Amino acid sequence: MKIELNLPAHPQTLIQLGELLRKPDLNLGDVSQLIEKDLSLAAAVMNTITSPLYGLKGRVQSVQQAVTFLGTREISAIAYETGLRSSFPQVPELHALWERARMRGLLMGRMAQALSMEAWSAHTAGLFEECGKAVLYSNAGEQYLPILRSARTDGALIQIEQDTFGIDHAELGARLCESWGLPDGTVNSVRHHVMVNFTHRLPPVSHRYVCVLSTLADTLMTAPDELEAVVSKVAPQAMMDQTSLLRSLHKVKDKIDDALADA
Structure with a gap:
């Protein structure tokens, strides 16, 4: 049964933030001022950065300080995470989805940064990867929730979604990314992430490194013992050095694990 x-x-503040990020002469003060003008967003950002994942608890008293410590990419990602979550029903059924999104975005963004690759596309891809599930829930919650709970894997889930709604959450997430003006690397990764996670075959798209980081983040979060095997499969397809990739992965994951352990 297909439904509309x-x-x-796209939240107006995030549209303006995107315009700022594209400026070659961007400065930290512009980003701080924009976020501070949106009181609800500023409050959400300040609440989010107290998480041990960011290591800033007790060190920041303002958005400007947070931007100074974290830089524009991570603080902008927090703003996008907040804007994304606020665009959907605030219900317990979606809580785990957003927590996974935060962790996946951090992993992908910091891995890209460690590899000296453009990190914004990677971070936002991690944040938006499962947002299509929130789209389906907000449009057809009573029908979708049992499907979401019963599917054991995302591979099984997208097949049921296609049979039921004529579209799946990966495609919906990609369309949301497009409508919000996110980069091609983000769109491509969100659209193909389920297929890549299950087959470890990269699609013939641009910015394939984002797809690589997506499936490696998924492996770190769900089956870390398989990391080296997955790296050996996907890295050559994107012409990425396996040794450097593994080193960066472990370094980023260790830092995040240490932050959580200290908390």
């Missing part, structure tokens, strides 16, 4: 699915509008 509505995508949430």
Whole structure:
């Protein structure tokens, strides 16, 4: 049964933030001022950065200080995470989805940064990877929730979604990324992440490194013992050095694990 699915509008503050990020002469003060003008967003950002994942608890008293410590990429990602979550129903059924999104975004963004690759596309891909599930829930919650709970894997889930709604959450997430003006690397990774996670074969798209980081983040979060095997499969397809990739992965994961352990 196909139903009409509505995508949430791109929040105005995030549109302005995206415009700022594209400026070659961007400065930290511009980002701080924009976020501070949106009181609800500023409050959410300040609440988010107290997480041990960011290591800033007790060190920041303002958005400007947070931007100074974290830099524009991570603080902008926090803003996008906040804007994304606020665009959907605030219900317990979606809580685990957003927590996974935060961790996946951090892993992908910091891995890209460690590899001297463009990190914004990677971080936002991690944040938006499962947002299509929130789209389906917000449009057809009573029908979708049992499906979401019963599917054992995302591979099984997208097949049921296609049979039921005529579209799956990966495609919906990619369309939301497109409507919000996110980079091609983000869109491609979100659209193909389920297939890549299950087959470890990269699609013939641009910015394939984002797809690589997506499936490696998924492996770190769900089956870390398989990391080296997955790296050996996907890295050559994107012409990425396996040794450097593994070193960066472990370094980033260890830092995040240490932060959580200290908390």
